[in-house]
Amino acid sequence: MEVLLFGISKELMGQQVLSLPEHQKIATVLELKQWILNQYPEMGTLYSFAIAVDQEYADDETPITENQEIALIPPVSGG
């Protein structure tokens, strides 16, 4: 599973795209958030972050699979 990174999360995690280990089983947005916070504790210093699935904000219960476009959305600051 791959996760697109933007803004500060690219810097905190030191990569453009996060690739999860192949054996790693992730079924929901919540599981992905927890995995990220475990592997990259510095992500816990952010206000919060959201996960987008196929370019839509997704809530914690949303199921995810590798075939979807998954992105990590740190706090937005446009305008």
Place this chain on the structure above:
Amino acid sequence: MKKILLVNQIDLSEMYSWLQDPEAGGINLFIGNVRNHAQEKAVVKLEFEGYKPMAMKEMEKLAAEAMEKWPIKKLLMVHALGSKQIGEPVVVIGTATAHRKDAFEASRFLIDELKNKVPIWKKEYFADQTVWVNAHP
């Protein structure tokens, strides 16, 4: 009619021309510019990054919502990405309506919601450091 764009450079006269409508007595054009200071420090420049396809979708949704709430003849949402110098426009919200009240209200809604939801990120460059805006408590 609506127009939503992510661009490198904003041409304000082009934006204003597009908003003209014979039925619109009120045109509200909000322009967000790069300010020369933040947290009482001098800003050198800003850099904007966007998750482009999702940013376009989120702006489309907000535009559709605004067009349901207010009788809008023309609606414009434009955000610039990339490096921006002091004084440059970075975001433009334009609404053309029959009467001014609707144009003011709709523009306010659109810029406030854009700042809340659209996946675009701003990095401030100071002389001695860089900061991703809003990231940390």
